[in-house]
Amino acid sequence: MPLELTTTRHNPGIDPALHVWGWEIPVYLFLGGLVAGLMIIAGVRLLLVQPRERQAMVCCTIGPLVGLTLLSLGMLALFLDLSHKLYVWRLYLTFEPTSPMSWGSWILLLVYPALLANTLTHLPETVPAAAKRFPVLVTISDFILARPRVVIGIGLGNMVLGVALGLYTGILLSALPARPLWNTAILGPLFLFSGLSTAAALLHAILVMSFKGEYRPAFADFLLSALARWSHGRAPDPSIAPLLSQADNSFLTVELGLLMLFLIGMVTSAAASQQAAALLLIGPYAAPFWVLVIGLGILTPLLLQFLELQNRIRHTLAPAVLVLVGGLALRFILVFAGQESHWLRAASLP
Amino acid sequence: MARYVMVIDTRRCVGCMDCVVACKTENNVPEGYNRDWITEEVRGAYPRPQLEIRSERCNHCANPPCVYCCPTGASHVHAQGGVVLVTHEKCIGCKGCLAACPYNARFIHPDGYVDKCTFCLHRVTQGLQPACVSVCPTHCMHFGDLEDPQSDVSQLLQARAHHALLPEAGCQPHVFYLT
Amino acid sequence: MPALSRRRFLKISAATVLAAGVASRVTRTFAAAAGAGAGTSGVHRIPTFCDLCFWKCGAIASVRDGRLWKIEGNPLDPLCRGRLCPRGTGGIGAYSDPDRLRTPLIRTRERGEEKWREATWDEALDYIAERMQRIKAAHGPESLALFSHGLGGTFLKHTFKAFGSPNIAAPSFAQCRGPRDVGFRLTFGEEVGSPERTDIENAQCLVLIGSHLGENMHNTQVQEFATAIGRGASLIVVDPRFSVAASKAKFYLPIKPGTDLALLLAWMHVIVTEKLYDADYVAKYGYGFEQFAASLVPSTPEWAYPQTGIDPETIRATAREMARYRPATLVHPGRHVNWNGDDAQRSRAIALLNALLGSWGREGGFYTPASMDVPDYPYPDYPKPAKPKVDNPDHRYPFAHEALTTGIRDATLTGQPYPIKGWLVYATNLLQSLPNQAETIKAIQQLDLLVVIDVIPSEIAGWADVVLPESIYLERHDELNVELFREPFVALRQPVIASPHDQKPNWWIARKLAEKLGLGAFYPWQDIEEYLAYRVKEAGLDFAVLKQNGLIRGPRQPLYFATGAPAAFGTPSGKIEFYSPQLEKAGFDPVPKYVPPVAGPPGAFRLLFGRAPVHSFSRTQSNRILSDMMRENAVWVNAGVARRLGLKSGDRVCLKNQDGVVSNRIAVKATERIRPDCVYLVHGFGHTSRGLRHAFGKGAGDAQLITRYKTDALMGGTAMNVNFVTLEPAEAV
Numbered sequence A: 001m002p003l004e005l006t007t008t009r010h011n012p013g014i015d016p017a018l019h020v021w022g023w024e025i026p027v028y029l030f031l032g033g034l035v036a037g038l039m040i041i042a043g044v045r046l047l048l049v050q051p052r053e054r055q056a057m058v059c060c061t062i063g064p065l066v067g068l069t070l071l072s073l074g075m076l077a078l079f080l081d082l083s084h085k086l087y088v089w090r091l092y093l094t095f096e097p098t099s100p101m102s103w104g105s106w107i108l109l110l111v112y113p114a115l116l117a118n119t120l121t122h123l124p125e126t127v128p129a130a131a132k133r134f135p136v137l138v139t140i141s142d143f144i145l146a147r148p149r150v151v152i153g154i155g156l157g158n159m160v161l162g163v164a165l166g167l168y169t170g171i172l173l174s175a176l177p178a179r180p181l182w183n184t185a186i187l188g189p190l191f192l193f194s195g196l197s198t199a200a201a202l203l204h205a206i207l208v209m210s211f212k213g214e215y216r217p218a219f220a221d222f223l224l225s226a227l228a229r230w231s232h233g234r235a236p237d238p239s240i241a242p243l244l245s246q247a248d249n250s251f252l253t254v255e256l257g258l259l260m261l262f263l264i265g266m267v268t269s270a271a272a273s274q275q276a277a278a279l280l281l282i283g284p285y286a287a288p289f290w291v292l293v294i295g296l297g298i299l300t301p302l303l304l305q306f307l308e309l310q311n312r313i314r315h316t317l318a319p320a321v322l323v324l325v326g327g328l329a330l331r332f333i334l335v336f337a338g339q340e341s342h343w344l345r346a347a348s349l350p
Numbered sequence B: 001m002a003r004y005v006m007v008i009d010t011r012r013c014v015g016c017m018d019c020v021v022a023c024k025t026e027n028n029v030p031e032g033y034n035r036d037w038i039t040e041e042v043r044g045a046y047p048r049p050q051l052e053i054r055s056e057r058c059n060h061c062a063n064p065p066c067v068y069c070c071p072t073g074a075s076h077v078h079a080q081g082g083v084v085l086v087t088h089e090k091c092i093g094c095k096g097c098l099a100a101c102p103y104n105a106r107f108i109h110p111d112g113y114v115d116k117c118t119f120c121l122h123r124v125t126q127g128l129q130p131a132c133v134s135v136c137p138t139h140c141m142h143f144g145d146l147e148d149p150q151s152d153v154s155q156l157l158q159a160r161a162h163h164a165l166l167p168e169a170g171c172q173p174h175v176f177y178l179t
Numbered sequence C: 001m002p003a004l005s006r007r008r009f010l011k012i013s014a015a016t017v018l019a020a021g022v023a024s025r026v027t028r029t030f031a032a033a034a035g036a037g038a039g040t041s042g043v044h045r046i047p048t049f050c051d052l053c054f055w056k057c058g059a060i061a062s063v064r065d066g067r068l069w070k071i072e073g074n075p076l077d078p079l080c081r082g083r084l085c086p087r088g089t090g091g092i093g094a095y096s097d098p099d100r101l102r103t104p105l106i107r108t109r110e111r112g113e114e115k116w117r118e119a120t121w122d123e124a125l126d127y128i129a130e131r132m133q134r135i136k137a138a139h140g141p142e143s144l145a146l147f148s149h150g151l152g153g154t155f156l157k158h159t160f161k162a163f164g165s166p167n168i169a170a171p172s173f174a175q176c177r178g179p180r181d182v183g184f185r186l187t188f189g190e191e192v193g194s195p196e197r198t199d200i201e202n203a204q205c206l207v208l209i210g211s212h213l214g215e216n217m218h219n220t221q222v223q224e225f226a227t228a229i230g231r232g233a234s235l236i237v238v239d240p241r242f243s244v245a246a247s248k249a250k251f252y253l254p255i256k257p258g259t260d261l262a263l264l265l266a267w268m269h270v271i272v273t274e275k276l277y278d279a280d281y282v283a284k285y286g287y288g289f290e291q292f293a294a295s296l297v298p299s300t301p302e303w304a305y306p307q308t309g310i311d312p313e314t315i316r317a318t319a320r321e322m323a324r325y326r327p328a329t330l331v332h333p334g335r336h337v338n339w340n341g342d343d344a345q346r347s348r349a350i351a352l353l354n355a356l357l358g359s360w361g362r363e364g365g366f367y368t369p370a371s372m373d374v375p376d377y378p379y380p381d382y383p384k385p386a387k388p389k390v391d392n393p394d395h396r397y398p399f400a401h402e403a404l405t406t407g408i409r410d411a412t413l414t415g416q417p418y419p420i421k422g423w424l425v426y427a428t429n430l431l432q433s434l435p436n437q438a439e440t441i442k443a444i445q446q447l448d449l450l451v452v453i454d455v456i457p458s459e460i461a462g463w464a465d466v467v468l469p470e471s472i473y474l475e476r477h478d479e480l481n482v483e484l485f486r487e488p489f490v491a492l493r494q495p496v497i498a499s500p501h502d503q504k505p506n507w508w509i510a511r512k513l514a515e516k517l518g519l520g521a522f523y524p525w526q527d528i529e530e531y532l533a534y535r536v537k538e539a540g541l542d543f544a545v546l547k548q549n550g551l552i553r554g555p556r557q558p559l560y561f562a563t564g565a566p567a568a569f570g571t572p573s574g575k576i577e578f579y580s581p582q583l584e585k586a587g588f589d590p591v592p593k594y595v596p597p598v599a600g601p602p603g604a605f606r607l608l609f610g611r612a613p614v615h616s617f618s619r620t621q622s623n624r625i626l627s628d629m630m631r632e633n634a635v636w637v638n639a640g641v642a643r644r645l646g647l648k649s650g651d652r653v654c655l656k657n658q659d660g661v662v663s664n665r666i667a668v669k670a671t672e673r674i675r676p677d678c679v680y681l682v683h684g685f686g687h688t689s690r691g692l693r694h695a696f697g698k699g700a701g702d703a704q705l706i707t708r709y710k711t712d713a714l715m716g717g718t719a720m721n722v723n724f725v726t727l728e729p730a731e732a733v
Ligand SMILES: Nc1nc2c(c(=O)[nH]1)N[C@H]1C(S)=C(S)[C@@H](COP(=O)(O)OP(=O)(O)OC[C@H]3O[C@@H](n4cnc5c(=O)[nH]c(N)nc54)[C@H](O)[C@@H]3O)O[C@H]1N2
Pocket: C053, C176, C177, C209, C210, C211, C212, C213, C215, C216, C217, C218, C238, C239, C240, C241, C243, C255, C256, C257, C258, C259, C260, C334, C335, C336, C337, C339, C608, C609, C610, C611, C612, C613, C614, C615, C616, C617, C680, C721
């Protein structure tokens, strides 16, 4: 029976299709996930490495350091999205247990010190210059390293908070069942593993850029020499590059699996969810989804890094860049398509 | 404890939008924005279609995702009648509640905060009917307390077939349509 | 005229008693409101009556801290019963409309170029008076015509009559209810009037032929309609479009446009042959029933079927349904009935059907209205015009009992029977309300003077030599509303808020103009309150009470024959004329005969039009509140047809009529709610006046596409449903 549904409502950002979130939220979710990944890796490494071990630098120091910056950028994006900015402090006058956003804002408050602690633990040997200028850094580092319990605490703290942050970026959306595309618990783990893969990729990229001479992509020279001159730092140990590629591949594999589960779940449930999935599978978002997220974002890097591990090809920036792009695309597509998905939409005539 | 509901008789409603105009003037809803609106649903084919006209607004859900997702408590369930309200001074404009509402009943006021139907609580507390109800020329809108079995809303829901919107969304909406 | 003799006159004593009674009631009502409104200090509630259409509902405007806030219905008012329609509720938008006219304007370029210079009132009125005198000198005062629609024109008409011109017309006759009034006068010797005397509230079976109540928002009618629906009254709706009313009907008859008379005749055939009519009523009040019955013999449902597309069984079933509930079966006379040129006869057929059902003068049919006796203001006698009215020379249209706008237009064009050289246009947008805009513009080109008094820069104002900005209804006094209605009452319009710019009320303009024309003697009163107070006092009512309550009600009078309303009929025979000697003498069918409607070019759709609840004609599209409800109109196209044409809702098209006129781009509403052989537009959109910045070019105008019209031979009404359009692709923007 034909159905003709019209509405006289025309609220900006709501009609004809919901579009209240622009680029800010996907960027925030992407960076949030990335930082979550960096924290988990940092935490793990912190627990595994021996004190004064050089490999510590990339994962436990540079990673968190970069994390702090990226997180701040993410928070900025989030802030830019608010339409009643002057009241942002209201977030911290209350805790709303039912609101993922409230959880998120408090988690973020803890993430900073955790990342900082992780950074400080091995900062002196990573950036001796800084250590020279501020001896206190050395004191702190020594203080921490002298106390295994504290190190473990910092490591675990980063892992736990990292997982929380990663899950939160997904739950933020899945707590909005009004949009069928988000109406699934898988988004949490999905974004968590996407975050881990992007994090591993980023660290891998940093390593690759710091490779010796001919192994390193030319354009990295300038960057590194500059950094090196400033920090009198020693190049990090490239030996964990394969480890990172391996980790990244496993993360990507899990991510792929979760994506498949996500889609299967959609397609096999209510009509609204099927229409939602259709947005990704065959609808307006199909092209970017299949090409950017699945093809270039997951399958290609999987292959490349597999070959890297087989030592068939050199470690390059390529997989890292692809994974990062894929991760960002995933957030954009899910946020935009999600808003477009709906239970029932009425056409609005002029 | 009262539980305010709206019961709208689609048999009488003619879709004149008086309820929308009245809301605009009573509540200074800015041009181009709607707290309430009319939806026209046509099923079947000419010459025997069926037409249902509905005056729609926030359903003041008993299970309101918009409230659950609000990080500041700006969106809340008011003690009086379970009305869902937004405290402008608490709202940061994160728009989570807009995305959370399956009915798209909320909007961002040009001043930045989120706005929506209040069931005209400012009138109700004065013993008046909501503006839209009080203006309706066909007397097809009824507002009252579901807890009170004598209220005409209770009586109407007792006596007549009715439905609410998108029950599958699970929000337990409290605006009912008599068919 | 008998209609008058029947109005119940109110005894002074009764009035004062009642006034007191009302006063106390009111203070209570308002007390309640005030008690409730406690807290909202600085809110003043001032009663007046609405002017968004001609229903004149009692309203109460709230001014909060000196700013206009909202308008609500006056609970004391029997017309609105405390609830306005959406247009009334949105009335404050007329006050805040930024496109309003602000000062008098005098034309500086060619007519229609909308180029003005601002002028003072003195300057503008001197200019007008001077040219009126010139025309009078050259052609006589009769060569000036006044087009005036609505109560606001009262004082301008007075000035005009004092000036010596009999030529005063409104589109409410030849373009609106004229055919209906004629059809009913010929049958019952009386009109249904406005507000219509239809007892919808008590009808057990309601038949709507076109009348799209619910979209047509005449307040009392809609409220009573809803009451009837609520009571479960049986509803029969005849309309080529599945109107809102149709969606509530027990029987919906998707009639082929323009063939209603065939259906009506078939209905009457069934009712007569099956002896379902009210025999006693017909015997008692009827005249010429036998001839009438005889002439119906051929009009079988089988005959009507191919004409109307309504199958014989449905015709019989609905006829029996009507008979089943008689006399509480109301076949609504409609209001805007200028459809196909057979309109007066079709309306007469509706009157006759009601007569068969015995609904005239019966509960649930047509009640007998009453009004209060409020004496006119004692003015000096008007000069006797030297020439007869110009609009209907030698009674070309013998049954036109009101002036024909289009008749004045014809005279202006042809100079026959005598030239018309000046138009004064008050509150009517002739370019939107008269058919064939080109003809109107040609006529305007013949004029020495065109004055338009309006509140916004309407299309007609765009052609004026002088434009005068009037204060809107919330800013002025007007003539009293002495309503002829279910229960008699007198209502007052009084200012709620001051005019924002240099606008003036009609009475001030009319009075000033009279002075400038040397007719000051016709305005013994200085200020309108003085005039109003005088009339109210003469009626034995208390002006203070009127000001406080907005209206004073008179005692109810018997509404039905059964309860004492006299069953007298103002026809020559003094009876209900089933067979009309009047018509016969004038050479028309004494009993209506069906004439098939003009057919359109193949592939074209008949252009139908009507109302949207949130707009009044062409006057509300720039009201920001109401335009926010509906910004533009869309063209209704049958869903199947749309599919065939590859169109979907929201697509833009242009409408091209049989004479090649092409409309603005307009959105398609592909819907299962209309026949495949016609399209439908809400009237009043597609504004072409650049001054209407907000409404300009939004939607498409039916008026623009109505280049053809068919004139009703009985009374000169202009049928407009005789135009056909095709849908042309509009290049995307
Ligand atoms: N909101 C609002 N309400 C108004 C007005 C307004 O401007 N706005 N104007 C008021 C005034 S002055 C008037 S006169 C009335 C007019 O209101 P009505 O008297 O109801 O006017 P109609 O021309 O009958 O309304 C058009 C309807 O007739 C149908 N129709 C068209 N052709 C045919 C036909 O051949 N046969 C049949 N059976 N139906 C047909 C159309 O589909 C449409 O539904 O509205 C009044 N009420």
